[in-house]
Amino acid sequence: MIRVRFAPSPTGYLHIGAARTALFNWLYARKLGGAFLLRIEDTDLQRSTDESTRSIIEGLHWLGLDYDEEIVFQSANAEQHRAAALRLIEAGKAYRDFTPKAERADANVKQEIAERARAASHTGADHRSNPFRDLAAPESAARAVAGEPFAVRLKIAPEGRSAFTDAVYGEQERDYSEIEDLVLLRSDGHPLYNLSVVCDDIEMRITDVIRGQDHLTNTHKQILIYDALGAPVPRFAHLPLILAPGGKKLSKRTHGEIVSLTTYRDAGFLPAAFCNFLALLGWAPSGEQRTADVTTSDVAATAADERPGELMSLREMVENFSLERIHRNSAIFNFDANNPRRWTDDKALWMNAEYIRTMPVAELAPLVRAELETAGLWKPEYETTERAWFERAIEVIRQRFHTLKDFSGQGRAYFGDEFEFDEAAVKKNLQKEPRLAELLPALAARIEQTEPFTMETCEATLRAYADEAGVKAGLFINAARTALTGQSVGPSMFEVFDLIGRDASARRLREAVRLV
């Protein structure tokens, strides 16, 4: 049985790249009927926080990626990892390194690495020139017993090659001479990443490791640890990275909130839409599936036969998913920090709007309810006596919305009398024609007396009065839109009258006079 895991380290919020890794693992597990597990890699005690762990769990929950067993906290297994390292010493596969620990500043590690490599190539020193590598076992043990601190290093054979087949990147080979005797245990006894990952993956009986491409070259080291431990090596699949515009690294430091999953939740994205978008970064259904999906998509039950194949429900993604179709080049997450309209990837925004516009209203309603609740606009009647009205309002206004936030923003006037007037709209629709000061109350009176009060009768009333007053119907229509909703854009005006209702419509028309 397939067992995969998502293993983030809880140092900060859940990164969208990590979220995509989680999604792919989940997709793979669900497709193959396997288990999807969650492991929190909190071995770096200084940087790990509970808050971050919580945000990871919340993020997965929001996306709808359910995990199958208890969460594993890596720090809880430190003792086992240590024992494994000690066992490797006994077996002669690792050795104690008594070299005093070198302090280095995090900021210049890269530079230091380069300099050290250059120096080593001059002196002819290689990865196997550690003086403690071949220290006799009894002496090594004696020094340890005497209390001398030591790190534990894996003993890599001087000659040979490591090889594996990555499900995405294909055949991978690396000469042992390129691999240093990596440290498994710090001199303070703390197990290091590569050891911990391998031990936990063995313990959790992970069969397929699906993770970011940044681990591709480290995989050779981990395979060496599997071998030393005598454990079977899982299958590996590395995912291309997600980069910022310009092909630069997408980081919290330089790009801020844009890389955090919670940003999208808080901005009113639908989890299904965001998963859909994320899935298409580095993966795509085949051309065949793309066209086949046109008729089977259930994202939009109402217009299924018109949907492009890129829009897929989670269920459809599971159906179509395969490691083989993940590609190897990194994807760019496109956005423009200087343009508020382009604050995140255009396609993500479009896709979210598409979902909002086409998903069944019954599924959208609870999400709108949550949004209205947080905005203080929710009324319990929307679930009972006004349910039909509520669903109709959603249906009408969602056509122009991009995120759930729009229901409490642009859509505010539909759910209450407290709303803002857009300055430009007032100027354009109410202030260009001074006669509106008299005409608006008169229109209000006519609207009020319209019987029955429907889209059609409102239209007839308005047009008749426009004729009578000798103005264009458009004048009234646009003025009414701004009077009733505060905006210059929105649904067909007669639908707006109908939704907002007789009393509120008349009232808002009269009140708008003060803005003329």
Added chain:
RNA sequence: GGCGCUAUGGUGUAAUUGGUUAACACGCUGCCCUCUCAAGGCAGAGAGUACGGGUUCGAUCCCCGUUAGCGCUACCA
């Protein structure tokens, strides 16, 4: 410095795995529809597949080199 990975319009991707006027989506431009804005419809601009060599009757696709970007190279994860 060493090793590795990658390279199709602005972005995400497709191309029956060597044979297409290089396709689709987002974005962009224009027109239509129209009470506004979306949506929708129509039309269009935008890549000859990073560059240079091979192999081949024929390369987006296979090979080599160059360049660029990214990753790894820590007693970080």
